[in-house]
């Protein structure tokens with residue numbers, strides 16, 4: 001039997017053709033394909049001001065750096081996320097401050113409130129599995145007079161914004177909607193990931209979506225971010241490669257975080273069939289799981305759609321009621337016997353060695369631990385057939401029965 005993999009990249013003939021086109025064009029790094037990918041993301045998110053970078057981690061660092069966040073500053077993040085959310089904060093010299101989540105896996109605005117200090121410069125909500133965080137609650141919170149009064153701006157950008165920055169880690173949420181607005185169009189800045197396992201991919205990559213309020217000019221910010229992602233160099237290599245374009249200047253100590261065209265080509269071909277095909281198929285898969293599992297009282301179904309808010313169907317975060325972490329681990333071992341790949345998103349950061357050494361304890365994050373201990377992420381991708389979905393759901397049900405009956 002073939003193994004049902006967890007999240008294979010979507011590679012069809014159109015993707016291969018687009019990459020081939022890049023290879024044969026004589027230009028493989030940042031150039032026309034990146035520009036087309038940026039336009040395609042802008043179109044899908046209603047935005048003006050999307051910059052492709054070489055990873056979401058880079059995008060997070062770029063945004064924090066631009067906002068002037070550094071040593072002595074604090075950035076509030078959920079304990080329940082991938083390590084990159086925290087590490088991006090470390091890498092620019094600031095302190096990630098973790099808070100617990102709500103039962104929908106997203107950062108708890110009430111816990112955020114208790115954690116804001118005069119050093120807080122940004123909050124990074126994470127849209128786990130593509131389900132948007134509670135942005136309305138976070139935005140109401142940061143403009144409350146007492147919270148605004150605590151804000152202590154130390155850079156021109158911080159003075160201009162006059163409040164805490166909401167920087168969304170949208171690594172999972174490309175294609176999601178929050179109260180009718182597309183992910184990317186909600187937070188001040190949203191970072192998507194196009195890593196190989198994400199729902200749109202460029203092998204490695206990501207993008208920065210700029211939606212800063214006036215008096216910021218997002219077109220101008222785009223140029224600033226681009227400069228910051230390319231050594232602070234006034235011309236990219238493509239522009240320099242055009243005859244007579246050799247002169248350039250370095251106007252700031254920028255990072256090197258640009259996306260190559262050869263990578264952008266993969267994502268570009270995928271985005272052309274995103275709305276009509278890719279997200280529709282993901283939804284089909286997730287709804288199939290819902291339809292099967294809704295008749296099992298031991299299953300806690302994830303939020304997929306509530307009113308005008310919808311996930312991107314990045315993966316299906318199933319939770320089992322009343323089981324322990326050990327029972328969940330045994331269930332996963334059983335599921336693997338059916339040649340079905342599943343995952344757990346995520347091991348809360350306070351359970352990982354590095355974060356333990358910085359003083360975090362999982363006991364302080366009970367909701368994160370509860371979600372983690374009962375979670376099994378099921379595969380969601382366009383090519384999963386009904387037959388394969390039957391194998392996945394059967395594997396979950398049989399494994400549950402086996403584990404529960406053996407106790």
Ligand SMILES: *Cc1c(COP(=O)(O)O)cnc(C)c1O
Pocket residue numbers: 054055056057058081082084085126169171172192193194195205206
């Ligand atoms: C994948 C992921 C990232 C990092 O994305 P990269 O593009 O690999 O840097 C960040 N946050 C979350 C929640 C992720 O799942």
